[in-house]
């Protein structure tokens with residue numbers, strides 16, 4: 001039988017998933033294996049690199065067994081992954097010299113502050129499109145080389161390799177034959193020049209990272225070698241590597257400049273396609289590479305919201321106002337408005353476009369009439385207002401107009417939230433039925449490389465979706481948003 005499936009590996013922060021698609025791009029099934037993060041110190045977050053690898057392999061084996069599909073029936077694999085997470089391993093033994101340091105880990109914050117004090121923020125922004133932050137890989141690699149005995153010397157002697165999770169998986173899946181990454185992942189390391197598309201020598205010197213450690217940077221849809229037959233029974237080509245948020249942008253078919261997707265998870269991640277233009281932000285958004293297909297590079301603006309769906313978790317777990325996250329929808333619909341209540345969940349400061357790390361949360365506008373339903377509704381509305389804040393910044397930075405927002409992620413299941421989102425944006429919110437945008441993006445990219453379809457064909461792809469249209473009048477929208485802005489002011493004022 002001819003090869004008729006594409007497999008996505010979606011290596012995330014909380015689980016490793018494998019998703020199987022047929023060549024009409026329909027999802028056949030999915031299996032996931034949960035991960036156990038390691039918290040050695042406050043603010044530190046690690047993973048066992050072998051757990052990342054083995055959970056990914058296990059999820060694929062479970063999936064193939066469940067549907068009785070052999071590796072020889074699989075045309076291609078696309079890998080998408082949690083970004084920035086850093087692994088350094090020994091080239092000869094293949095063993096990591098330290099755990100994977102996860103993107104959320106803040107152990108290098110002080111080092112980052114010192115870089116800012118030394119006046120390096122502008123040059124780093126200019127070259128990499130990023131703000132100096134412990135989030136990105138460079139300071140994590142630096143930390144490992146400085147803290148693991150003999151590591152720096154070994155690195156200088158060419159004995160160590162660095163990779164984000166995609167490279168670590170690929171190197172192991174190809175039995176150490178291919179040490180590579182793609183431009184979307186490289187652009188999150190803070191070592192990659194996003195204009196010249198090359199590792200930056202000056203930055204490597206700054207962070208004392210020998211160039212011999214670095215993976216080769218390839219296109220997002222490209223030939224990445226073969227997963228060895230010993231793993232699944234036959235060799236399978238790897239045809240795409242892409243960071244998770246960029247994968248979701250592709251999976252949501254945001255191919256044109258100005259198209260935006262927002263993922264409503266624990267936090268929210270919004271990306272806007274800016275085409276072949278590297279747009280610089282004046283509002284603290286990140287400029288990043290979305291993908292490279294053939295010789296064509298596509299850039300994106302990215303903004304993140306720290307507390308998205310997490311505000312609902314907080315109502316459920318800390319305030320015990322809800323039994324389940326989904327219950328928030330029913331409750332919010334029992335009232336017509338928030339009765340003047342605003343909740344700004346600045347629990348760990350405010351991100352774009354405010355960038356105030358000292359801001360703290362505010363619940364305001366309370367009267368004797370304020371009920372649980374009003375507070376729950378205000379929490380949901382806060383996710384939509386924060387999204388509007390970031391989107392406004394993107395529109396200003398890019399000069400591109402927006403009339404639709406594509407959505408995915410756990411909290412995007414909430415119909416009340418999506419309708420309110422459409423209302424405060426005065427735009428249509430589009431939610432596809434296939435909500436696994438990340439895995440889908442990796443599959444679509446792998447299919448491009450395997451010549452199952454072209455990007456042009458994908459542009460015309462018909463999808464099942466749910467559209468939420470704005471049905472609020474302008475005056476009301478302006479009045480509500482002005483109230484939000486006042487509440488945001490309070491989070492900052494209260495801490496002066």
Ligand code: ADP
Pocket residue numbers: 014264265266267308309310311312313325326327328329409410411412413414
């Ligand atoms: P992540 O990938 O960040 O783990 P998910 O995409 O699985 O997140 O989304 C989970 C988040 O969405 C949680 O913070 C949860 O509180 C929130 N959430 C899930 N379902 C709903 C819902 N129906 N309404 C509102 N929030 C929800």
